[in-house]
Amino acid sequence: MHCIICNEARGDIISMETVDRIRFELDGVGLTEAIHSCPTCGYTCLHPGIPASTLEAYYTNQSRWPSETIAHREQAELIHRYMRENQIPKVMDIGAYDGRFLREMARIGASELYGVEPDMSIEPDYYRFETIELALAHLRPNSIDILSMGHVFEHLQDPFRVLEQVKELLVPGGLLLVEVPNLEDPQVQIVPYWTPFHHSYFTPTTLSYILEVAGFQMQAQALTGYRSVRMLARNFSNPVPNWDQAPPSFYARAGIDQYLLEREIFLDDLARRLGALQSDKLAIFGTGDHTYWLLNEFPGLLESTVCFLNSDTTKQGYWLDRGPVFSPEDCPDEVDTIICSSYDSQDEMAQAVGKRAFLLYDDVRAYDVWMGEENGV
Ligand SMILES: [Zn+2]
Incomplete structure (x- = not known):
């Protein structure tokens, strides 16, 4: 068995x-x-x-x-x-x-x-x-x-x-x-x-x-x-993943001990990078799983989050937790830092926010989040 x-x-x-x-x-x-x-x-x-x-x-x-x-x-x-x-x-x-x-x-x-x-x-x-x-x-x-x-x-x-x-x-x-x-x-x-x-x-x-x-x-x-x-x-994910057809996952390569260890190291590192930000006028790019994850792991981020950005028009105009969702073009000028919650979205963010972002915002950084399947060993 x-x-x-x-x-x-x-x-x-x-x-x-x-x-x-x-x-x-x-x-x-x-x-x-x-x-x-x-x-x-x-x-x-x-x-x-x-x-x-x-x-x-x-x-x-x-x-x-x-x-x-x-x-x-x-x-x-x-x-x-x-x-x-x-x-x-x-x-x-x-x-x-x-x-x-x-x-x-x-x-x-x-x-x-x-x-x-x-x-x-x-x-x-x-x-x-x-x-x-x-x-x-x-x-x-x-x-x-x-x-x-x-x-x-x-x-x-x-x-x-x-x-x-x-x-x-x-x-x-x-x-x-x-x-x-x-x-x-x-x-x-x-x-x-x-x-x-x-x-x-x-x-x-x-x-x-x-x-x-x-x-x-x-x-x-x-x-x-x-x-x-x-x-x-x-x-976390939707729709239900099809396990049969999924490519070999992180878990396929690492057992539970490795999983827990990697996760802890990742969280420590992310906490350090977020702690160094020194901004109370944040925008978070994306309103999907990665952003949910980020806010759940670091609920304190909400205090400094002015808004969320999403280029998907069906998401704009709604509130996610305690912040409104804007199109990247409508990001308020007061925002000085944009957190991109996924490396995968970096290009999309750069394109959506455009050159303006890199000129206007002091600090555009990308943060990946821990999604075991994507960040395997
Ligand atoms: Zn077992």
Whole structure:
């Protein structure tokens, strides 16, 4: 059996190792599962996993669930800090149950509440879909602003497929909250953590890795008081990348340790270069993934950002976070520095801003941002 994360990320076939076996009782029937763990990234799962029909019967009857304490208010408060000012988001909760998380989101301004909930005995006060597939069939693609999966991810046998569906639902830049039990928590062995319904077992490292490989950008992560790890990530690329046809990626050439190391070095260097700028009249060229990334990593930049520039006329006239989007020609004279968030856009920027920029602005610099696939070793 191969590691799904390494296989997806590196194109490598990394075989999982059997580290233990565990015996469960399920409706009075004994069941033995092997615990498989990846020697490269640490992803851990059960093998062979319980059959889909058993899962379906289980998830359509939530009354069988042990009552779990999940900090819905904490989750909503974390999300709130990453929402745009005065944003009225459309929110979806996968595994919505009786809507307790969605009610917390309504308190902080959510307008439309959707839930995926297979247990039809629940009478929801949100708009319910029985499955993610039905949600995808009924909603416009890229129409959900915030999507939550609290204590859902560990139940999935194919987390990548679900992340692709989530990307299809989320707007570009939309927020994804994931919370799972933390395999590194020393208490996981003494609580009802190992169950046949928990198929995948994550550490903070493997969870952030799988999210980044699937095209999400980490915003915040925390260990909770519930032996869990909570992560908030942003939907980074759109449309969904076609992994089969993608050229060999950064991840194909470097493992997770290399990835984390390179990323840290890159961030340190970028922080140093941005810190040396000494400008409080910035414009940022571009309103896409690179700019989202830059502002998420360096939110302090917003304080000195006068506006955003984009030569795409459909983007002009809107606000991105806290700044208006102008055409490059309309860049206000007070701007003394333009940050280009991608080396790829340098030529486009030079052309769009024209000679005027290089004459009027003291300092036109280009900054690339860390996008693993593009800046490989
Ligand atoms: Zn692996």
